[in-house]
Amino acid sequence: METSTPSQDEYRARTKRNVENINCGTTRVPPNLPAELHKLIVDELKSEKKALKQCALTCRLYRHFSQKLLFKKVVFKFSGSPNPTSHDAEFLDIIRASPHIVNYVQQLHLHENEPRGPHPIAKSSRARSIPPEIFQTLTNVVDLILGWKRRLHGFSRMHSPTRLAIMDKCEHLLNLTVRNMYAVPLKIFDHLHRLEKLTLDGVHFSDNPDAAQVAQATPCRIKHMNLGAAGVHKGTVTLFPFFVSKGIGMGTLETLTIDITQGDRSGAFPITDFQAAKSLIRSSAGSLKVLKVIISTSMPLTLPDAEPLFDLSEMPLLEEWSLEGKVCYNNGPGTGRAVGLGWLSRHLETIPSGRKFKSITLRPNIIIEDDKVDFESLKYFESLAVEKVSSHTESFLIHFPTYEDVDESDDEWGEVSEDESDGNSIIQEQIQKYLPILHGLNVLQFRQRWSREGLI
Template sequence: MEKHTTPFQHRKSYSRSRRPYFKKIGNSRASRAPKNLPVELHEHIVNMLEGKTEALKQCSLTCRLYRHFAQKLLFKSIAFDLEPYPNTRVLTLVEFLDILRASPQIAGHVQKLFIYHLDANITPLRDQEATTQVLQALPSVVNLHLRGRNRYCRTWFPMHHAMKDRYENLRSLTLHNMWPVHWDLFDHLRRLEMLDMMDVFFYYCNPKAQVAQPAPYRIKHMNLERVRVFVETIFPSFVSRGIGIGGLESLSIDMSPITWQALPLPHFHAAKSLIRSSAGSLKSLKVSGSLCGMYSVNVHLVPQSRKLTCKSGFIVSLVHLPNAGPLFDVSEMPLLQEWFLSEKDHENGLSKLARNPFSLDWISRHLETIPAGRKLKKITLHLAIHGALVTDDRLDIESFKYFEKLVVDAVLCRTEFFSIKFLPYLLEESLIQEQMRKHLPTLHALNLLHFYDFYG
């Protein structure tokens, strides 16, 4: 009887060298890398797969050499969620500690560490202890991101001691929704280049206290949003200690008061110092403010004369203060490319503004500092206003005319992108849109006038 073979069966007559080369990943025969290639080339091949988790997992099973290279990429960035979504399987801190005990060399591969949903009131004690142990076990972390569960989530004291040992090597630090944070962490952040803090509460520190600074800070990118020391902003403390003073390339700062009270004048000037100290290096600037806080300081500022000799373009928006001088001078910022200023409206500020017409003079005074001969990338204005302030008898019509002429004649030709958005406050959207289109007709015709929903 004649015998038949399938196409995938190898005939016995085939020699071993002539058989097709099929080798299963993880096969014991592939325990060594080919010897005809230098180690650096093998490493380059594996590095090309960075970000492709499944491919790296397969590489780690190929041979001992590839396992080392793949593990360096697989564990380069690692994240833990202490409150994961239902029906999701994530690596826990306890499981990761078991991995480190079995393979201690992995600890040296971790450069970026993210831990989410920290909260001493809710997080089980086992996870709290595991968090502390993980922070102590990773000596090579340069990017640390810690986020609380909600605004001002309480952290536990042992974790701060574990973090102290890791601050010296950090290049990037992100703290969101955390309290209380120890102020002495800044004594160990001399190599830090990126600082991002939002909803962070510090222990009390005297902003006038001068501390020894063995070396200047290297911070290039900084974001400060709702960062406080008790009921005060962090700005005076930063200025007195030289944190973020000079050398910033990007700055995002929220100048709104911590409480419903007006922003104290020393805090306003401290925030202003953070901006102006880096005028020569800033490339991107984002400033948020509030009617309540900004209006209280306008009487202390020296008004500047209005001229139409604009010199450059930038992104601006803030409060409508008829007597306030500009927060900065764009002509002193040679590297500035992007500007975004966002105004936050508070109801308590409306009673103060009711004594003055709604004006765009304060914004125009910033536009007047634009130097000629430059073209910036982006200019964006966000203004939050209440419908009660935009009736015909409450508007400074001349300030609107001047602002529009300034934008059309001196700003549009010096920026790649310009936009102004109005945030209708409460239930006055239709009235605000109608009035802004009426008194800024050219910007509306050029499709540069936009609105967005207060509740969106």
């Protein structure tokens, strides 16, 4: 007789019902179970805040386990208002009543309140400071998140005590995430000696990197970096030369996600930034396990030469890698305009014979036009993909973006499923026509993106 094993969702739902029954007094907690099993039960509810609050009221043992999960991450918001928020006062009341709770907080997230109605920030030169005693009590924070993905924040707009407290907290961090924030001082890297994971996305640093007085003892143990759009000195240059000169992330990375262009720009990419980006990637060739590189997203980027950004034959531990972009190489007069798959082929050429990977994802942002098709380039790319990739990789996909025109009044941008629009079927047919073997192997996929400029 066959027996079915409950799914994880069913198990969590059953656990949640049992906790509710315990809290209502209809079910007794078995007294003879070891504490470790009770902890496993509560841990299954780590994403169920309501159930965890019920657990905290059940018994002393469950209160301890549930509070550790409820207070593992704390979020504070600041605004232009001079008055403290009820959220801050509530948290301070909690830790005054139960001082042990501060030991549970490992992740601290700070961001400005989302404005309602007219933007209040424009009328205020400084946002309200987080109460200093909050920073002083949270001694076990190792993960700090600054900013919010939904709006732009100014580091310099926070009160000086808050900025100093953030710098002090950085001394003990293992993980730092900064999103959509401007006027961040480069001296923050003076305080990240223990850092293991760094994420930057939509960040602009205030200093001129050539003049910035940053100590030589910069973080040197970073294992994981995610570098989205991040610029320095009013966004005129990328962060890569600064990282290379200070040794930040050089030779220690296990995972790296990097946006080479730091946001789309037209024309040639600065050769110093390009070489620094290559140095950053190649310095960790012997330790990288996951590598994701974005060269551009929609605008064609002219790179200074045809050399690949990384050599896969020098990466013995690499298991997953992806490459995205719309690229043309500038090798001489009149050669910087053609966009094709040659730049992808140069990277596939570096794969040693028989080398296996867990996952390879290529995202070439190109549109094939009948009168501009480089047949030989496409055939060569396909032969390399079949010979070196398809039969040696567990997961191999080539994502081609297609673009859908939107109304100017439409504020919703994002990806939509393929069955929501058939306006790009011709483009798909072209790509399938010129890459027939890869199409037959079912590795070609098409994702749709919105663009106010129409079909690109």
